[in-house]
Amino acid sequence: MKVSVIGAGYVGLISGACLAELGHDIILVDVDKEKIATINTGKNLPIYEEGLEELLSRVHIKTSSDYAEAASADVFLICVGTTADESGAIFSRHLVTATGQIAAAVKDRQDYYVVAVKSTVSPGTTEEVVIPILEKAGKKAGVDFGVCMTPEFLTEGRGIYNFMNPNRIIIGEYDKRSGDVLERLHRGLDAPVLRTGLSTAEMIKLASNAFLATKISYINEIGNICKRLGIDTYDVARGMGLDDRIGQKFLNAGIGFGGSCLPKDLKILISSAQKADYQPDLLQSVTDLNEAQALKPVELLEKHISLKGATVGILGLSFKPGTDDIRDSRAIRIVRVLLDEGAAVKAYDPLALGKFLELFPEVKAATAEEVVDSDAVLILTEWAEFDKLDYRGRIVIDGRRIEKAREARIYEGVCW
Ligand code: UGA
Numbered sequence: 255m256k257v258s259v260i261g262a263g264y265v266g267l268i269s270g271a272c273l274a275e276l277g278h279d280i281i282l283v284d285v286d287k288e289k290i291a292t293i294n295t296g297k298n299l300p301i302y303e304e305g306l307e308e309l310l311s312r313v314h315i316k317t318s319s320d321y322a323e324a325a326s327a328d329v330f331l332i333c334v335g336t337t338a339d340e341s342g343a344i345f346s347r348h349l350v351t352a353t354g355q356i357a358a359a360v361k362d363r364q365d366y367y368v369v370a371v372k373s374t375v376s377p378g379t380t381e382e383v384v385i386p387i388l389e390k391a392g393k394k395a396g397v398d399f400g401v402c403m404t405p406e407f408l409t410e411g412r413g414i415y416n417f418m419n420p421n422r423i424i425i426g427e428y429d430k431r432s433g434d435v436l437e438r439l440h441r442g443l444d445a446p447v448l449r450t451g452l453s454t455a456e457m458i459k460l461a462s463n464a465f466l467a468t469k470i471s472y473i474n475e476i477g478n479i480c481k482r483l484g485i486d487t488y489d490v491a492r493g494m495g496l497d498d499r500i501g502q503k504f505l506n507a508g509i510g511f512g513g514s515c516l517p518k519d520l521k522i523l524i525s526s527a528q529k530a531d532y533q534p535d536l537l538q539s540v541t542d543l544n545e546a547q548a549l550k551p552v553e554l555l556e557k558h559i560s561l562k563g564a565t566v567g568i569l570g571l572s573f574k575p576g577t578d579d580i581r582d583s584r585a586i587r588i589v590r591v592l593l594d595e596g597a598a599v600k601a602y603d604p605l606a607l608g609k610f611l612e613l614f615p616e617v618k619a620a621t622a623e624e625v626v627d628s629d630a631v632l633i634l635t636e637w638a639e640f641d642k643l644d645y646r647g648r649i650v651i652d653g654r655r656i657e658k659a660r661e662a663r664i665y666e667g668v669c670w
Contacts, residue, residue, distance in 0.1 A: 255279065255439055258324035259331045260352045262289055262317070264301050264413070265372055265406050266333035271306065272417040273331075274313035276442045281316040283324045290317045302578045302605060305414045325359035329439055330369045332356075332384075333406075338521045346383060349373055353387040360399070361391045368400035368435045374460070374519060375403075376526045377453040380426070400432025403452045405459030410513065411576030420445040426455025460526070463519040464537055469504040470511045471540040474547050477507035477669025487669045488655060507669035509634065509653035510547035512573035512582040517544070548587045550668040551632045551651045552595075558649055558664055559630050562596035567620070567628030569643075570635025570654065571603035571610040578605035580613070584653065585634045589614055600625055604637055633659060 255278050259270040262284035274280045284290050289300050296311050318324060334348035349371070356369060369388055371380050380403045385395050395401050403426035408416045423440050425447060427433030433449050440447070450458070477487035487507045495502030511517065520541050527534040555561070573583040580586065583606075592599050593616060600620040601610065607619055625631060626643050633640060636654035643658065650662035659665060 255328045256326060257329045257331055257439065258283055258327035259333055260356065261332065261334035262293055263333065263335050264410070265408065267293070267299070267301065267306065268303065268408055268413040268417055269331060269333055269372065269406065270315050271309045271313055272414060273439070274315045275309065278439070281318055281324045283318050283321060285319055287319045290319050293317055303413050304411060304576065309414060321355040321359040325363070328367055329435060330356050330367065331372055332370065333372045336373050336375055338518045341525055343525055346375060346379060349375065350383065350387065353384050357388050357391055366399060368402060368432050370402040370404050370436055372404055372406050374405065375456055376522050377456045379456060380452040396429045400435055401428035401452070402426060402432050402436045403455040404436055405455055407462065410574070410579055418443065423447045424455050424458050425449045426452040428452060460519050460523045463516050464523050466504050467511055467516045467520050467544070468536070468540045471543040473505045473507045474510060474669060475543060481669050506655065508655060509550060509584045509668055510544040512584050513579065514581040517582050548584045549591060551653050552588060552591050554651045554666045554668065555630055555632065561592060564629040565598045565600060566592050567625035567631040568599060568601040569622060569625055569631060569633045569640050570637055571601055572606035572635050575635055575637045578609060580606050580609050585610065586613065588632065588634060589617060600628060603635065604639065
């Protein structure tokens with residue numbers, strides 16, 4: 255099939271490369287010419303993702319900044335970024351622009367094509383925002399073209415694996431014909447396919463991420479209780495997870511969730527609920543607990559040293575290991591507080607240091623060993639290499655459970 259992937263961000267790049275691997279003819283469209291030029295070199299991609307450079311060098315995908323070149327596709331897959339403000343109101347500016355550009359590019363086509371939204375959006379968006387734009391030029395959804403909403407479930411660092419080995423493929427369809435096309439697009443992937451309405455698919459994405467966020471805040475709450483009672487939360491989680499209704503995954507207690515997805519998707523869901531005149535107290539608590547959890551390492555540190563004038567070493571800046579992504583990383587809030595309180599900060603991260611220093615030029619870049627050689631050390635991302643450092647004699651506050659750090663002179667885990 256000919257597929258135009260709109261948006262060369264994380265989701266678009268990975269989806270485009272993986273669909274090419276499945277044998278489809280891909281053109282990747284992004285209005286950012288610089289980004290397209292970088293992708294074309296195949297090196298120093300705009301995102302770091304394990305295996306992506308290698309995959310892109312193996313499969314052939316065309317790129318363009320001109321929608322006209324992508325106009326003849328069987329499927330348009332919209333993968334542009336969406337963001338949410340503090341209130342959860344979603345900014346779908348890119349979605350609106352991209353949809354308008356697709357509508358303009360296909361206006362003279364007489365044959366059938368499908369427009370599928372992959373970007374995460376609030377329930378109702380495909381129906382109420384995307385379809386009206388596509389129909390503006392006189393074409394009719396379900397007659398002249400098809401519409402689908404097919405959410406992505408990629409986790410950063412494992413995106414290619416997740417795409418090629420999905421747990422499920424969700425196809426929200428305007429009508430059966432549209433869904434049939436999307437099902438053919440995913441042929442070759444071995445996973446259950448669930449076909450639903452458009453808003454249901456949008457909700458499945460948000461509800462899945464909100465559930466994962468809830469699981470994390472739940473275990474952090476248990477962890478905060480365990481910490482006070484002198485119980486090791488990780489033993490508790492292991493015991494809980496043996497029940498296959500609960501499972502072991504996403505029960506790692508610590509400083510909570512960051513990244514570009516879980517915090518944002520919770521906000522979108524809360525805002526959608528409020529617009530529907532429902533106050534989602536549970537989801538609000540998940541968010542509030544996560545916010546408070548970020549500052550636990552600082553509270554614990556202040557029990558042992560005074561921050562003013564101290565040098566605090568930070569191990570780990572990315573929102574999780576395996577990525578250089580610092581969006582909504584816990585390190586951002588923590589470092590801001592440390593600096594505000596008058597501490598000097600040195601930091602190390604195997605991938606994210608450069609991006610972090612752009613945000614905090616006053617932070618001193620250091621090696622992992624130099625960071626450990628500080629008045630106190632905070633571990634904020636569970637990079638495997640942190641399990642090999644020498645912490646003896648140090649003060650360590652561990653936000654992510656690095657076993658080796660327990661050898662420190664003073665060691666405190668946030669939830670254990
Ligand atoms: C998340 C979801 O896991 C994906 O399924 C989804 O497709 C993606 O969002 C998205 O919407 O695009 P991602 O943001 O890459 O993926 O990261 P996660 O692996 O979910 O981790 C999120 C945060 O939770 C990280 O800060 C991580 O450190 C934290 N976390 C995770 C915990 O604190 N404890 C855990 O047990 C697991």
